Amino acid sequence: MQAIISRSKPMGSITPPASKSMMQRACAAALLHTGKTIINNYGTSDDDKAALQIIQNLGAHVRHSKDSIEITSHGINPVSDTIHCGESGLSARMFIPIAALYHQPITITGEGSLMNRPMDALTTILPQLGVLVISNNAMLPVTVKGPMHVADIEIDGAMSSQFLTGMLMAYAFAAKEKTTISVKNLNSKPYVDMTVDMLRQYGKRIEHDNYTSFTIVPQAALHDDISITLEADMSAAANFVVANALTGGGIEITGLNENSLQADKAIMQVVNPKRNAFVFDATDSPDTIPLLAVYAGACNGQSKIGGMSRLVHKESNRAESTVALLGKLGVSFVLDGDVLTVTGIQHFNSCEADSYNDHRIAMAAAIAALYADGDVVINNAEAVAKSYPHFFKDLAALGVKCNLKYE
Known part of the structure; x- marks a missing residue:
C-alpha cells in the first residue's frame, strides 16, 4: 500500500x-x-x-x-x-x-x-x-x-x-x-x-x-477470575503529541494514564509547542526515536538523541531507516555511534519515502508530512498494521488528507 x-x-x-x-x-x-x-x-x-x-x-x-x-x-x-x-x-x-x-x-x-x-x-x-x-x-x-x-x-x-x-x-x-x-x-x-x-x-x-x-517469591496460586483493563498505547499517542507540536496543536488525546509504566511516555518530557532544541537519552524508550528525530528536524537549533544502538535489531535496522527518512525530508543530521544529532529546518521537503516494512518509520513519515512543503509519499505503508491498524483512518478523521493506494 x-x-x-x-x-x-x-x-x-x-x-x-x-x-x-x-x-x-x-x-x-x-x-x-x-x-x-x-x-x-x-x-x-x-x-x-x-x-x-x-x-x-x-x-x-x-x-x-x-x-x-x-x-x-x-x-x-x-x-x-x-x-x-x-x-x-x-x-x-x-x-x-x-x-x-x-x-x-x-x-x-x-x-x-x-x-x-x-x-x-x-x-x-x-x-x-x-x-x-x-x-x-x-x-x-x-x-x-x-x-x-x-x-x-x-x-x-x-x-x-x-x-x-x-x-x-x-x-x-x-x-x-x-x-x-x-x-x-x-x-x-x-x-x-x-x-x-x-x-x-x-x-x-x-x-x-x-x-x-x-x-x-512463590505465592499461593490464584484461581479467581482476573479482570484487566488495558490503557492506551503511549507509542501510538506519541504520533499525535508530535503532530500537535508540528502544527500548533489541535488534537485532544484521550485515554492516557498519567501514571503509566509505559516507557514511551518519556516523549512527553521532550516535545513542546515552542519546539526548543533538546538533548534526550532514548536508551530506555527506543521506539520513540523515529518520531523524536522528525520532531528534532522541526526544532529551533541542534538536538541530540541517544540510544541509536538500540535500533539495529528492530523491524528494520531502524537507525539506518530513521536517518534515511531524515535525508528524504531534507534534514541535516550526524549519526555518531550511539548519538544522532539533528539540525532543525523551517519545513520538510516533499518526498517519497519507504517504510522499510517498519511500522514506526511509516507513522513517523506520515507525521512529518504535516510539516512538509508538499505531499509525502510513503511506500509499504501497510506496515502500520503491526501496532496501529487504523492509523491512517484515525489521521483522516482528524482532518488529515490521506490518499491510500492499494496495489
Whole structure:
C-alpha cells in the first residue's frame, strides 16, 4: 500500500489503541494462569493477534465480545507443536521460555524481519535449565523441549529486556521456591516494570535490587477470575503529541494514564509547542526515536538523541531507516555511534519515502508530512498494521488528507 499524506492541521479528539506491550503480556499471563481472565479494551494489532493465536495453540480458550475478550486456561496444554509469532519480537522472546516449561517439543517461528532477530540470550540460558534447544544459529525457528528446571541464573539485558520478560513470566508461574535472576547491562527498564506489574495482577511477587537481580517469591496460586483493563498505547499517542507540536496543536488525546509504566511516555518530557532544541537519552524508550528525530528536524537549533544502538535489531535496522527518512525530508543530521544529532529546518521537503516494512518509520513519515512543503509519499505503508491498524483512518478523521493506494 502507498500512502500519500498532504500537509494539514489536524483537529479533533483521538483515543489511541490499547497498549500492545500490555496486551501481549496479559495474553502470556492469562495462558499460565489457571482460571479465567477478562481483558477489557483489548488490542487488535497484528502483534496482538499473534499473541492471541499463540496462547490458543498452547491450549487457552479465547472468546471475543464487543469490548473485551475472555481467556480461559488450565496452563500449557498445546493443540499444536508450532507457534507463529508473526513479526513480534516480544512474543518470540516471551513465549520461548514459556514453551520450554512443557515436556514435549514446541517450535517457535515467525516471519519477515523477525527471522533475523537474535535469540541467543535464550538459546544460551535454557540448556543450563535442562531444556533441549534447537535453533537456526540462535535465530528462529527455535525448538524447545522441557520441562525447564527453575534455578538461579544470570541474563544479559543489553540487547533487549524482552529476554528477561520471558524468563520472569515463566519463572513466576513455575518457581516452587525463592529463585533469583541476576541481570547485567539491563536496558528498557520501564518495560520490565510493566512485566512485574502485570504479574502482580496475577498474584505473583517479584522483588528487584536496583534492576541488577530479580527474585521470584512463590505465592499461593490464584484461581479467581482476573479482570484487566488495558490503557492506551503511549507509542501510538506519541504520533499525535508530535503532530500537535508540528502544527500548533489541535488534537485532544484521550485515554492516557498519567501514571503509566509505559516507557514511551518519556516523549512527553521532550516535545513542546515552542519546539526548543533538546538533548534526550532514548536508551530506555527506543521506539520513540523515529518520531523524536522528525520532531528534532522541526526544532529551533541542534538536538541530540541517544540510544541509536538500540535500533539495529528492530523491524528494520531502524537507525539506518530513521536517518534515511531524515535525508528524504531534507534534514541535516550526524549519526555518531550511539548519538544522532539533528539540525532543525523551517519545513520538510516533499518526498517519497519507504517504510522499510517498519511500522514506526511509516507513522513517523506520515507525521512529518504535516510539516512538509508538499505531499509525502510513503511506500509499504501497510506496515502500520503491526501496532496501529487504523492509523491512517484515525489521521483522516482528524482532518488529515490521506490518499491510500492499494496495489
